[in-house]
Amino acid sequence: MTKPALRTSSEVPSNPSHEMRNxxxxxxxxxxxxxxxxxxxxxxxxxxYIGIMLENAAKIRSVLDSELAGTDGLLQxxxxxxxxxSRREN
Amino acid sequence: MVKTRILVVDDNPAIRKGLSVRLRANxxxxxxxxxxxxxxxxxxxERPDLLILDLGLPAGxxxxxxxxxxxxxxxxxxxxxxxxxxxxxxxRDRALQAGAAAFFQxxxxxxxxxxxxxxxxxxxxxxxxFDE
Numbered sequence: 001m002t003k004p005a006l007r008t009s010s011e012v013p014s015n016p017s018h019e020m021r022n023x024x025x026x027x028x029x030x031x032x033x034x035x036x037x038x039x040x041x042x043x044x045x046x047x048x049y050i051g052i053m054l055e056n057a058a059k060i061r062s063v064l065d066s067e068l069a070g071t072d073g074l075l076q077x078x079x080x081x082x083x084x085x086s087r088r089e090n
Numbered sequence: 091m092v093k094t095r096i097l098v099v100d101d102n103p104a105i106r107k108g109l110s111v112r113l114r115a116n117x118x119x120x121x122x123x124x125x126x127x128x129x130x131x132x133x134x135x136e137r138p139d140l141l142i143l144d145l146g147l148p149a150g151x152x153x154x155x156x157x158x159x160x161x162x163x164x165x166x167x168x169x170x171x172x173x174x175x176x177x178x179x180x181x182r183d184r185a186l187q188a189g190a191a192a193f194f195q196x197x198x199x200x201x202x203x204x205x206x207x208x209x210x211x212x213x214x215x216x217x218x219x220f221d222e
Contacts, residue, residue, distance in 0.1 A: 057197075
């Protein structure tokens, strides 16, 4: 009996850039909603932490904008290779 | 005073929720649709003042929605702002040629989106030019 050595195709996003952009958009949207006080007043410490979160979300966005578009094809290629790998159980 | 009504079309419920909070905080009434069919139906029945449209949708993509919009004389003047996770290279020019007033790739800065909303509404009402 053989089984996939790694994840199945259903666990791998079909479009990594698109999936990451949607997830990042949610982080940015709700972070800015919180920091702007639209969901209630925050303490100074809470604002600081959300600010750190948003700064790092912006860094991820910068990476996405500059690099991931060019690697999407590589990721798709890797996915195909992963799906073909299997091993025989002992 | 009647509020300006914006139809948000996105299949991601968290994106819809986040946009809703931001738009309502800026005085807009927000309507929702999560696929191309319900978006088209909402355009006809609700006649929103503006559409914020994702491109990757179930039951037909955002281009299908824009095509149906453009072919309906009663709806063709509703401004469309595209907000998508899709790649710029394949979609920006196509969306603008299809009639979109603005195109943003996710994630978008709130200020930039709200500015585009105001400008697109002004343009549709003949109050100013959209020259950004």
